[in-house]
Amino acid sequence: MTTNEHNELRELIELRIEFLQALINENIQSAGQIQPEQGWPLSPKEERQSVEEKVIETAQLEILELTQSLVWLETDQAGRCEQCGSPIDMYKLKSAPANRCCESCIEQKCIELACTEQTGEQ
Numbered sequence: 001m002t003t004n005e006h007n008e009l010r011e012l013i014e015l016r017i018e019f020l021q022a023l024i025n026e027n028i029q030s031a032g033q034i035q036p037e038q039g040w041p042l043s044p045k046e047e048r049q050s051v052e053e054k055v056i057e058t059a060q061l062e063i064l065e066l067t068q069s070l071v072w073l074e075t076d077q078a079g080r081c082e083q084c085g086s087p088i089d090m091y092k093l094k095s096a097p098a099n100r101c102c103e104s105c106i107e108q109k110c111i112e113l114a115c116t117e118q119t120g121e122q
């Protein structure tokens, strides 16, 4: 990975973190507006709550991944797959900066995930 690529990717990750933090704040605010402390029927409140909480939770998880990617960028392993060590395509990293695996490892992960989902449903 060149210094330019390194800086570009770091900037991309930092922007993404900023965006996600704004998203979390928005959802915390709207969650507060929609849900009065008392007198709201239980089920709609729970439904509304779960939508915003889900957005917040997903965003927080991605921030965690992105923060790890920032650390990863400063190591010798930057740009290399965490699973097998092969170099990851720059355009892949740019499109999904939270990802630190190469294409074939992601595919394998997806297959594994599909397997557990299928067995879970049965």
Ligand SMILES: [Zn+2]
Binding pocket: 081, 082, 083, 084, 085, 086, 101, 102, 103, 104, 105, 106
């Ligand atoms: Zn790999």
